[in-house]
Amino acid sequence: MELEGYVLPDELYYHEEHSWARIEKDGTVTVGMNDFFQKEAGDIVFVDMPEEDDEVEQGEVCGKIQSRKWIGKLCSPLTGEIFEINEELEDEVTLINSDPYGAGWIFKMKAANLEEEKANLYHGESVGQWISEEIAKAEEEKAKAS
Amino acid sequence: MTLKTEKWRLLEDRRRLVPTAGGLAVDDLLAYSISDYGSPPILHLYTFEPAAIVGKYQDIRAVLKLDRCRERGIAYNRRSTGGGTVIMGPDVLALGFGISLRDKRIGNGVSGVFRVMSGVLLRALEHLGVSAGFRPKNDLEVGGKKLAGLSASAEVGDCVLFHASILVDFNVDLMLDIMNTPAQKIYDKGYSCFSERLTTIRNETHRNVTMEETINAVRSSFEEAFGIRFVSSELTSREREKAADLEKGRYCDEDWIFSHRHPPSNMGEALMKTPGGLLQVYLSTAGHAIDQVIITGDFFSTTEQLNRLESALKWTLADPDRILEAIGEVWEPDLIYGVSPEELKDVILAAKANCDTVPGHQRPDRTSQGRA
Numbered sequence A: 001m002e003l004e005g006y007v008l009p010d011e012l013y014y015h016e017e018h019s020w021a022r023i024e025k026d027g028t029v030t031v032g033m034n035d036f037f038q039k040e041a042g043d044i045v046f047v048d049m050p051e052e053d054d055e056v057e058q059g060e061v062c063g064k065i066q067s068r069k070w071i072g073k074l075c076s077p078l079t080g081e082i083f084e085i086n087e088e089l090e091d092e093v094t095l096i097n098s099d100p101y102g103a104g105w106i107f108k109m110k111a112a113n114l115e116e117e118k119a120n121l122y123h124g125e126s127v128g129q130w131i132s133e134e135i136a137k138a139e140e141e142k143a144k145a146s
Numbered sequence B: 001m002t003l004k005t006e007k008w009r010l011l012e013d014r015r016r017l018v019p020t021a022g023g024l025a026v027d028d029l030l031a032y033s034i035s036d037y038g039s040p041p042i043l044h045l046y047t048f049e050p051a052a053i054v055g056k057y058q059d060i061r062a063v064l065k066l067d068r069c070r071e072r073g074i075a076y077n078r079r080s081t082g083g084g085t086v087i088m089g090p091d092v093l094a095l096g097f098g099i100s101l102r103d104k105r106i107g108n109g110v111s112g113v114f115r116v117m118s119g120v121l122l123r124a125l126e127h128l129g130v131s132a133g134f135r136p137k138n139d140l141e142v143g144g145k146k147l148a149g150l151s152a153s154a155e156v157g158d159c160v161l162f163h164a165s166i167l168v169d170f171n172v173d174l175m176l177d178i179m180n181t182p183a184q185k186i187y188d189k190g191y192s193c194f195s196e197r198l199t200t201i202r203n204e205t206h207r208n209v210t211m212e213e214t215i216n217a218v219r220s221s222f223e224e225a226f227g228i229r230f231v232s233s234e235l236t237s238r239e240r241e242k243a244a245d246l247e248k249g250r251y252c253d254e255d256w257i258f259s260h261r262h263p264p265s266n267m268g269e270a271l272m273k274t275p276g277g278l279l280q281v282y283l284s285t286a287g288h289a290i291d292q293v294i295i296t297g298d299f300f301s302t303t304e305q306l307n308r309l310e311s312a313l314k315w316t317l318a319d320p321d322r323i324l325e326a327i328g329e330v331w332e333p334d335l336i337y338g339v340s341p342e343e344l345k346d347v348i349l350a351a352k353a354n355c356d357t358v359p360g361h362q363r364p365d366r367t368s369q370g371r372a
Helices: A035-041 A114-118 A125-145 B020-037 B066-072 B109-127 B172-178 B183-188 B201-205 B211-226 B237-251 B303-313 B320-330 B341-353
Strands: A019-023 A029-033 A046-048 A061-067 A070-075 A080-085 A107-111 B006-018 B042-048 B051-054 B075-078 B086-088 B092-100 B133-135 B139-142 B145-154 B159-167 B228-232 B265-274 B277-286 B289-297
Touching: A035 A070, A035 A125, A035 B109, A125 B109, B006 B020, B006 B211, B020 B042, B020 B051, B020 B075, B020 B092, B020 B159, B020 B237, B042 B211, B066 B075, B066 B172, B086 B092, B086 B172, B092 B211, B109 B133, B109 B139, B109 B145, B109 B159, B109 B211, B145 B303, B211 B228, B265 B341, B277 B341, B289 B303, B289 B341, B303 B320, B320 B341
Parallel strands: A070 B145, B006 B042, B006 B228, B051 B075
Antiparallel strands: A019 A029, A029 A107, A046 A061, A061 A070, A080 A107, B042 B092, B051 B086, B092 B159, B133 B139, B139 B145, B145 B159, B265 B277, B277 B289
């Protein structure tokens, strides 16, 4: 799906704090930040990532992302154990901006409660309305600021 | 029927200079108080003991001369919000503010926080007789000179922690003595570029504005802007316990203060002859981003325009397209007479190419540190 310039691939599941989850063929989950987040945040300066073997819960803040002076949250979209982090980001953190759904992935996890927790994420038809509301809020703010 | 005015909490520390660990711990507590303990929004106004406080993801060994800090009795620590180093002390007002992002009065998201809070602080400055403006990305300025710095971080639940430092007065010599900054080289040549880039409330009002007056102006401005009344407040016993945990577990912990979770820091400079004169750029970088840039030379421009240009470049990725984009945000014809945006971009990139690792810098090591 592409909505007002924001790309949100249909196969992904989205957490309300703008992390995405891709369920891979082997059942593992790849996580990153979505296009709306990276465009709103602007150039990412640093990402403070979780570590391998960390156990995280759905919605838990497991990292922080600095863009300019603002520090935003990296929330895990699902409960589970992190088994790999994207080391490329240490040298090229801007991959989150340039390729948010590809080379800019942040970590991979084994989800503990996938089927149940998927229901708490935006997917399919629900993505359009949610992201439209997010865009409207951002535009309202830009209008006030100008 | 009488409408009850909403009450918010005000934590003040007017009688003492607050140690860095204690002050920063109380600021961090604000989000917990609102999110977990059901508190209304809280404003924390205080002054620190003389101290240098770095941004959450800065390399403290690279940005501060720690030996000079120790020799001069200047404390140092790391805050939980972003941005650059601030030099705090009895003449710099520290402000911590915690509020839920669900509160409609704070606007939408992060952009809203900065827009609304800069408006509140500009109104406070106006009460004191200072006509200032907001300078993107996160400063308040008068005529191109910075008077206050703002930063923020998403914290517990929906709560945001907003930080500001407001210069009532400022000691530029101390700053240059304890910081590693590209400005040092210019200063060594006898030119205090910071007096051209910073200003203070006392400087702007030409009178001895007190910290008390400044605190009162900020308090009144918040009350007017949000339509609330502050109630002077103390921490509850539960909050005191949480603040003590944060103080001990974070701000007294060397793993936090000397955290290695940061992009690598470098500094460099470059010089170019242009039709408009000699153009010199001093640069420090944090990873791929520009941390500080100082543009100087014997060309014609105004301090105000140069400072806006430098601010636009701060935290911009140091690649050709993004540098040109940032320059384009503020560029006007003849902003630097006889110098083109392309030439300025080229000399910035040359300074980047000349960058050396700052003494004391260590490569980030993610595996050995905890995270807040």
